Amino acid sequence: LKALAESLPDTDFGDLAFERTTAEAVTLAVIGAETTMEAADIQEAMAGAYGEISAFIEERGLTPAGPPRAINHVWADGRYVFDAAIPVAESAEAEAPDAGDGEVQITASFTGEVLKITHTGSYEAMPVTYDKAQAFLTAHGHTPSGPPWDVWVSDPTEVPEAELITEIYFPLG
16 A cells, blocks of 8 residues: 555646546547747747637638637657647538648547546646646556546637636546
């Protein structure tokens, strides 16, 4: 028992609510991006990526169908690599241009079992929530089966920073 207790992460995650649920597939307009881990650089990279997605959606007459999200691939060594995405009402078979890196594509999101965590507060505090979520996953013997993603439930132009709600999903399937 002592060895088991000592192998668990030394992180208190008791202040977070964890929900095991199923993510349904949605169609996403997506573009990949990379930046540093600095808040100002992240904000600039995301603004540019979501601007490109919004223009793509408008040019093609697509219908936005939910809050924006970021699919997080790398958060290490000073690098943040992510896919910016906006759900659209059209199916994943909607026509996209011949897309390469840095171009908007239409794709389906992950579907399957996920661990959902709700983060309340500033975006800058999200790494702490991610650390706690990783500790929870480790303590409960879960290994994510793909990259986690964030869904911005609140609009930061309309909600005070301390009240922002972001849902974080870790695929378990």
